[in-house]
Amino acid sequence: MRRTEQREHILRVIFGTEFYPPEELDEQIDLYFEQTGIDDEKDRAYIGEKAKKIAAKVPELDKLINEHTTGWKTVRMNKADLSILRLAVYEMKMDEDVPVSVAINEAVELAKRYGGEDSPSFVNGVLARIIK
Template sequence: MKRSELREHIFKLLFGVEFREDADFTEQTGTYVREIEGADEKEQEYIQTKVQRIADRIQEIDELINTHTKGWKTSRMNKVDLTILRLAVYEMKWDDSVPVGVAINEAVELAKKYSSDDGPAFVNGVLAKLAD
């Protein structure tokens, strides 16, 4: 499975953070990961581990996002863009295996697929400020 496919599954799982209790989230993450068609054990573990690491840092990630946006605090952002930003910020700041440029590009691609027409430009703009 390609990294972009793994990232898309991580995005889908992270989207649920806003809508589930911690215990439910952990259980549902495990169920979702086990049912990914074509994912081997290593890929399932990668997805689950990365989702948990990002979820553990959401407050810190949101603070970073809030310091680099004007007029668009995380509480006002649409949840798709916020989830994409959280994933990308984690990769940019704490995942040494993902180059910053790749994290930004993959975030923009997710925004093209899942966000509004304005989403890719918004995501790119926020991440560009964070990359400086």
């Protein structure tokens, strides 16, 4: 599976964390793999580990996002946009394997696919403020 596909699965897992308690993350990841039919161990390990790392950093990620938005704090954001931002900010600030430009480009593409009409420009604008 390509990194872009893995990222999309990570986004879906991260999005799901909004709807169940943090202590159920491992169980929810296993359930996600069962439902999607992902059986490659390397893909499962990468997706699961990165989703757990992001989930563990949500307070820190949200703080950073909130510091760079005006009028749109994380509690008011569309959950798809928020999940995309969390993934992108994690990759930009905490994942040395992902170049910043790739994290931003992938986030905008995910926003086109999963967000609303204004999501790509919103996500791009927030991420642009964070990298300054």
